[in-house]
Amino acid sequence: MAGSTDVASEHAPDGYEDEDGHEHEHRSRWPLVAAVGAATLYLGAGLFFVGGDLVPSVLPTVLAPVGAVGLVVGLAGWANEAFVADYRQSRGGESALYSTTMVLFLASDVATFSAGFVYYAFVRVGAWPPDHLPPLLGSLVLVNTALLVASSVTLHYGHEALEAGNRQRYLGLLGVTLLLGVVFLVGQTVEYYELVVEDSFTFSSGILGSAFYGLTGLHGLHVALGVLLIGIAFGRSLRGHYTPDRDTAIRTTSLYWHFVDAVWIVLVLVLYVGSTV
Known part of the structure; x- marks a missing residue:
């Protein structure tokens, strides 16, 4: 032995x-x-x-x-x-170690997004509104926000279902979370199409364009990564790889996804709602 x-x-x-x-x-x-x-x-x-x-x-x-x-x-x-x-x-100590690593990674992300918001604050110091500013706050943004908030709720209760040993409820809620994340990305793609094609508002539309697409694009990249992680977790869940005592990947993915959702709410308030005042 x-x-x-x-x-x-x-x-x-x-x-x-x-x-x-x-x-x-x-x-x-x-x-x-x-x-x-x-x-x-x-x-x-x-x-x-x-x-x-x-x-x-x-x-x-x-x-x-x-x-x-x-x-x-x-x-x-x-x-x-x-x-x-x-x-x-x-x-x-597997769960605590990887959860701590994820928290440290998210702390570096806070610094990254904070730099973008500081840049946008300097943009707002000048004359406002700028000459070419299409309406940013619309129904599509509100729907996307509702989808992302709902995905945090489904992921949270899905993880609780896993911890309670309710496999069917866990798989259903995790699958809904994955679907909501994909729909959000599709919605952001449609939003970009409308702004670029219909309103001629691009990354080159002055410093406001670079700030808007820089921040929303960075967030979209994070959502895409989150969808990838949830997709991997969902695939492994179908194969029975997670149990109430073996849920480290779900726990760390949840931390990441809730952070991404929180950043989006701040983005909506600062960029979208802020553009109207």
Whole structure:
């Protein structure tokens, strides 16, 4: 038995408790890779828009793609490690470790969105309203907001159903959450189409255009990632991979999705409602 335990410990990932009760420290490189990639991407994008003659034009051209690749690789590795790979139920502290990692990742996201809101605040300092400002607050935005808020509710009660051992209710609510996220993305695509084609309001429509599409596009990217994570969780749930005592991926995905929803509400208040006053 000792030999089999040694083999299991040798091949198990970091951050688990072996059969003798010894806890092993969990270490993951992927959140750091994703964070460095995101920082590099944002730096490249910032230099592209404000660098002007201060920095060589090749610098942001190189930094942005390299950062994008680093971000995608980091998120893919993290998603595989935290949401796809099979884990031993005996791993100690798994839920707390991954929940803490997600909270730290979301803290960096708060800084990212805050920078965008600060940029928009500087935009509002000038004359308002600008010459070319289409009506931003419409029925489509209100419907999209209702869909996203409803998706947080369904995900919350879906997780509660999983913890209570109600598999059918859990699968139904998780599936509804996934559908609502997809419909939200479709709605945002329709909104962009109407603004660009019908109102000629594009990313190049002054600093307001760059602020609007920068913030809503960044949020849309986060929603798309959330839909991907929920889709992976739903696929694994159909195969019976989650139980009341094995729900780390659902817990961390819920944290992420509720954060994305909260950011959208702030976006609506600042960008959409704020454009009317």
